[in-house]
Amino acid sequence: xKFGIQVNEGPYNHQSSDSAYQFTxxxxxxxxxxxxxxxxxxGVYNGSRLGVPPQDDRxxxxxxxxxxxKYNLDLVVxxxxxxxxxxxxxxxxxxxxxxxxxIAPKFRISGLGQLIEAGVQSDRxxxxxx
Amino acid sequence: xxxxIKKFMYVNRKAPYGTIxxxxxxxxxxxxxxxDQDVSLAFVDDGVFQLTTGQDTKDAGMKNxxxxxxxxxDYDVNKIYIEKESLEERGLTLDDLQDLKYxxxxxxxxxKDSIRLVxxxxxxxxxxxxxxxxxx
Numbered sequence: 001x002k003f004g005i006q007v008n009e010g011p012y013n014h015q016s017s018d019s020a021y022q023f024t025x026x027x028x029x030x031x032x033x034x035x036x037x038x039x040x041x042x043g044v045y046n047g048s049r050l051g052v053p054p055q056d057d058r059x060x061x062x063x064x065x066x067x068x069x070k071y072n073l074d075l076v077v078x079x080x081x082x083x084x085x086x087x088x089x090x091x092x093x094x095x096x097x098x099x100x101x102x103i104a105p106k107f108r109i110s111g112l113g114q115l116i117e118a119g120v121q122s123d124r125x126x127x128x129x130x
Numbered sequence: 131x132x133x134x135i136k137k138f139m140y141v142n143r144k145a146p147y148g149t150i151x152x153x154x155x156x157x158x159x160x161x162x163x164x165x166d167q168d169v170s171l172a173f174v175d176d177g178v179f180q181l182t183t184g185q186d187t188k189d190a191g192m193k194n195x196x197x198x199x200x201x202x203x204d205y206d207v208n209k210i211y212i213e214k215e216s217l218e219e220r221g222l223t224l225d226d227l228q229d230l231k232y233x234x235x236x237x238x239x240x241x242k243d244s245i246r247l248v249x250x251x252x253x254x255x256x257x258x259x260x261x262x263x264x265x266x
Contacts, residue, residue: 006264008151041154080157112161119262120134120167127265130151 008129203232
């Protein structure tokens with residue numbers, strides 16, 4: 001089966017990004033396809049490479065990146081939600097006159113159309129969040 | 131844009147302010163309207179407050195985005211379901227909500243109501259018919 005995954009919550013203060021990660025990993029290990037993982041609302045914080053959780057805890061961004069690397073996942077952060085919250089890639093930072101960017105390398109920033117496309121192209125779109 | 135047409139339902143469950151879910155849901159609906167899908171919106175639980183008239187956010191310092199809902203008809207988003215029980219549980223009636231309209235292309239652009247009051251049971255049935263449910 002082909003899944004689209006939507007993550008609506010930031011890491012650490014809500015279970016849903018962990019749950020989305022675990023679901024995505026399990027689905028891939030079972031041989032399913034993940035069309036795209038789309039990060040929306042505070043979910044965009046999953047794509048910040050500047051998070052530094054304590055060493056004895058999981059690093060959710062790095063977990064997503066490792067999974068993305070292994071399975072060539074399309075990890076998309078919503079541009080509108082991300083700009084609001086200060087998650088920027090290099091071109092967004094330049095365009096908006098900011099002196100830094102923080103998107104993690106395996107993630108990419110794109111528009112909400114990517115979420116709709118995930119709904120159209122996937123057999124199931126699964127939403128994680130409140 | 132896409133040859134596949136699916137039944138998309140956006141389920142709005144939260145009050146308009148206090149969290150950003152309602153505003154960012156509306157952003158998805160407006161962007162998604164460009165995709166020529168079969169779109170409907172459902173307002174349940176505190177989500178029914180999103181459509182109340184007379185919203186004034188000045189003192190809270192937030193943007194009042196409620197006028198945007200009246201543009202939905204122009205985006206061909208004209209199936210708006212309000213869950214009757216959610217409305218009643220909050221002491222509201224349809225008169226407390228915006229009167230959303232659209233122009234029906236098939237009937238010489240006649241102006242019609244977008245809002246449809248449905249029972250919890252009817253909404254469950256409608257949800258069952260959807261192919262994509264986005265919950266906000």
